[in-house]
Amino acid sequence: MTTTTPAPAGPPDEERLRRWRLVLGAEGGEGTGCALGDRDAAMDAALGALYGGGPARRRGGGERSAGLGGSAPAVARWLGDIRTYFPSSVVQVMQRDAIDRLGLASLLMEPEMLDAVEADVHLVGTLLSLHKAMPETTRQTARTVVAKVVERLEERLAARTRATLTGALDRSARVSRPRHRDIDWDRTIRANLKNYLPEHRTVVPERLIGYGRAARSVRKEVVLCIDQSGSMAASVVYAAVFGAVLASMRSLATRLVVFDTAVVDLTDELDDPVDVLFGTQLGGGTDINRALAYCQSKITRPADTVLVLISDLYEGGIRREMLQRVAAMKAAGTQVVTLLALSDEGAPAYDREHAAALAALGAPAFACTPDLFPEVMAAAIEKRPLPIP
Template sequence: MADERERLRRWRLLLGDPGSAALGAVSGDDEAIDGALNALYEPSERGGSRSAGLGDSAPKVARWLADIRTYFPSSVVQVMQADAIERLNLAQLLLEPEMLASVQPDVHLVGTLLSLHKAMPETAKATARQVVATVVAEVEKRIAQATRSAVAGALNRASRTHRPKLPDVDWSRTIQANLKHYQPAQRTVIPERLVGFGRRQKAVQRDVIVAIDESGSMAESVVYAGVFGAVLASIAALRTSVIAFDTNVVDLTGRLHDPVEVLFGTQLGGGTDINRAIAYAQTLISRPTETLFVLISDLYEGGVRAEMLRRIRAMTASGVQVVVLLALSDSGAPSYDRENAAALATLGVPAFACTPDAFPELLAEALSRGDLTGWAERYQLRSQ
């Protein structure tokens, strides 16, 4: 009986006011929950469009934000905030510092703030920076250690040698490679060959160039890519360059000491000229065979498509390893230009979506010159 009451309660909250006739009114906390949902999702009396139930009143929106944080889990709050910004045109209210102090920081909100920051009044900029810094710190905590470990392992694997000095012997791999030489009488393995790693080099071993598409649809990817770029720049064995592009190209490499500065160096929205971005990236390449170029873009090209593909072909022919990420986000399969993705595939360049948690492993595979096409298929990240 209790389960049935809970089922009917959920249906009433789902249906909103139209469910009142059959399921009755709500009371207590459910009344507050119903009000918060109605303000965002209830159709207006004028037809099918969503009503602006929150109006244009900052105090009313602030109360609504407090209510949803009270009654819904964090993951749901993030979805509702994003829906409110999109459905009720609340972006302008985010220019007010009082409003910014009320919202729950998340990656989607950072994307919205980055698209607004050029129009943001000075009074709101400090608060916006605090919001962005909070999210950046959370993302960095999530990905930094895994990224550094993956890069270190990949560079060590790339320098593996079969004539290691004793301190550099990888005993686990050596034993595995020599199991057929096990001696029962001595109860030991007599290795025929040693497997180990070359000594760590203090010099820069690989160059990494990250090009980030900052068109509006790539907001979440921009946030994650900016933080990853800053983490990679902190690894001495890599020479990391990060550029952002729409129809122009901005070199963010000088800001990589601070991921918040990287993000505020972007300008979400506008057109896309991938060809121009690749042309600039080519000027940064000094050691083609030691360079990894990561293009993060949905491949909707507003520039010269044939020239873009020609540049990619020239890159790969010179020895540059090229990877295209259609998205770097947690939001599932992205929208992307399938024709351009197919054209890249014919050039041997994999194009697939990747989650932030999977990116360190992808990076390690790329830096150790692994087969990224096989990697993408194994983890089912290739967009269909």
């Protein structure tokens, strides 16, 4: 972590010793003979509070001890310190480690603590898992934190998603033999420029491009079916943002369904992804079969529908029926995509047997980054091979 922090100028050997001293901590770094300046000493204290001052002096040791304790004021000061000495990406990692290693999740139910943290997708996932237990005063602060993260994600993802899917929808609606009044002259001319005849100053349109009336009136349908078990927290956050973006596109009809052992349809909340997120309940069991049964009942035009199942596929329901439902939807013409994760974290632990069975049915299962998701959706809409990473 310390490699990203600007270092004072000095000989290479001195700088190397400084870094080793910060990595090893006060006790472990004694052998380096490196004295720390005021700023480095403050950084060392912040690292030591979380990761310990050196090797633990106890039987079977080897792990550092840590010392943030359970004091909210002390933790708030520490959060301020790490934001002073480390870049945002490192701060987010240290916050996650503090929550995981030191059990500080309960302190996030205090408004002053939420004001001090660096908000990111993982923090949102933690807040969503806690929000049912939060006092009312903290809940509003938590919504503000979540809203900031959602706004940043929308800025990052919305424009590219709309542009990519608008192009895909246009291409999927094109017809090669349009009526005269339905010809798209701009695209037709561009597609036939190679047939330009200079002597006649004209283009010979060997291939006409246009839109059929029926095609123009048909809206593609997208169903996002999201596993809200605790391990899928980051995926739920990204899916809520994408759901809101897709719902804003008039050429798409978007449905958002979340599930554990129960199924909740959050389509009516899609105008506000923050409301969607606070309508979820991270944790609990998983019944994919029940969720797919609900989604299947809502599909009225299978050939014009893309169903995206976002789950690690650890099924607590009836496995045989789950696979039969996917097979039936595929046979009816529905495009089925299975995402093991929708996040920047890579593939999570998942049920490999179920993933292989779905792939055999023509519903490949793979992890997807948020930046790749628009391309995956575009390919599904156009019914071409998916850009599997």
